[in-house]
Amino acid sequence: MSLKSSTKVDVNTQELTFAVDAESFAAAIEKAYQRQKKQITVPGFRKGKASRKIVEKYFGEGVFYEEAINSLINDEMPDAIKNAELVLVDTPKIEVISADTENGVEYKAICITKPEITVSEYKGIKAPKNVKDVTDEDIDQQIEQIKQRNARIVSVDNRPAQLQDEVIIDFEGFMDGEAFDGGKADEFPLKLGSGQFIPGFEDQIVGHSIGEEFEINVTFPENYQMEEYAGKPATFKIKLNAINETEYPEFDDELIKDTTEFDTVDEWKADIRKTLEERAETRAASEFENYIMQFLIDNVEAVIPKCMFDHRVDSLIRNFEQSLKQQGMSIDIYLQYTGMDMDSFRETFQERAENEVKLRLALEKIAELESIAPTEEEIDSQLQEVADANNMSLEDVKLRIPMDDFITDLKVSKAIEFVKDNAVIDNTIDPDKKNEESEESEEAAE
Template structure:
């Protein structure tokens, strides 16, 4: 192999031209022939016994060139990339420029390289960390949720239906006195006030008693999903079959004993407040860290190839597919898209902004690791891999054979950078107060601004 040229053709693009000697080409052609000869059949010869010269005479001396060059290219190109210390981020595009028996071959490879990144200030970043105060209302909401879980469903037969009740109804819908498709239900359960039906439907059941038959008059919304019915008036012939309600337990010590390890409701309240406070502190810490790394991204300058964003989007979609199967059994991505009326391109578009932020942040963190000369020793790497293998309940050799170990080392370097940035960040709650003050002012300005003609 001989490097002919190495030219930077554009941002993150290099064009490498290299040659393959006639001797190396001949050796590769012979290896290709030896692999393929068992399948070569020519009249007058037994299958697998056709001499190479006969094959080349019949099909041309270049018959084995393409496979021979393809056999050589990966090793030759890899050697050039290592020698020139080029970091590529996608599969090279290789073109065969020329190939003859006498002169060998000349190939041209287009390489997409890792972006050159310039980072801004990453030490001493200011960000707010306001912890939301937990109020009595927050605690009461949690207790109400616990009450709801302990609710008993009881039949109601001594009063009319009320909002919050669950009723059972028969109904059939008519438009212009004609029954329409999908407008009929029997023994249908409906919680009044849930908004499950067309606006106005549930309100007209309130005040009715079991056994009553009545008409419910409504109008389908203009934006209704089925164009056949959108904006049209309909009448539903309805019968109220039954009413049930939830009976909630009292908020007292007995409730605390039933649903927790505590003996009194005051102890339960105190524990709920403590847990809510811990959650609020964790959320504040998360917002603080997000603000820090958003600042790192905003201060990063790089021209990033789309292939890196596409790769991250692909990863996100694979993760989403896994979540679908975990939560909904055998639900496939294409089935989810059909159910939601979304296309794959629309889903990719939804993921793209976050993918761009994540890729930019990763490149910035790797650049900072270089600037700070942050390294991971072989001993640190080995210890981390041992812990990872133990968590997987797998032998360390198995783990090393199946993960890119140097990529794992890079992940560890990035983790060190994350801690460096967090440890040097400055809590500045004046920023939060300034943002809070700016928001009403911006809203007021927007309200006062004249409308464009």
């Protein structure tokens, strides 16, 4: 196979014309016949016993052309494209121009190529890195969580119901003197102040005692989900059967000993403060990186083929489907639950896919500009982790994974660190304000 011509026909689109000589085409036809002959039946011959000439006479001279041409393309075109120094981002579209045993094959391939990328700014990016101070209030919240986890529910019979109590009630609702569907329950547990019932319902139970029977009057909200009840007044007959309250333990050394690995409150507080400080630092670092990465996305200059976004959406959906399978659900069932069709579902991934493609291209370009590449030791170290995780040898891993892609991934990771290392912390920047300005700019552009 030889490359006859290479012509740029559009942005990111190259048309390649290839020629296969008659001898190579003839050899490919013979291989196609040998692969297929056991399945071929010709009248007057046992299955698989008809010669190639007989088969071609019966089915037509070009009976093996398609498989022969496809095998030539699959076997030889990747190297031909590589020799043409093209990086493709989609499967080429093939069109056979001519094919016969005397002259061989000529075909053209329409190739979508990786776009040229310009990243105008990637050194000295200014970004905020605000590490939140850990306050006494933060520690108090952690204390409250421990008390909540170790609280117990106790019955109360010496006082009326209060907000935050759990009450056990029988109730029945009436509209215009008539009971309505769904308005009745017995032994129903309700935490007062939770907002579980319509406004006014829970507040009117406060102050009543066990054994009391009483009525409360409420009005359903105008936007109530059951339209036949929306905006209408109702009366509920209530019987209060029980009152329970939450009893919280004392926060002291004894509680800490019983519930944590520490012996004293002071030890626990010191550790929790350190943990919260580490979390604050991690969160700030993550927000710092996210800001920088979004800056790169916003400053990528390129005409990016739509197929790259489509392929990324496909990948994200495959990952999502895999996650659903682990939960015992199919994508079809998920779409039924959410009321979406596949087109609208794909649309939910579009923005993320576009951002990820832009960022990847930007980082690959930065790696190229800065000659960023992993060392052999770094490559082997990363591969060894893969090998250990899969109980394989390093050599087996190298044979089984696409090494070019793996090395590119490492380049991208190193490019991220390069950009972060060269960024400048500027806490005068309001990241929320930047996002608002970006949205306003997009609206103005539209």
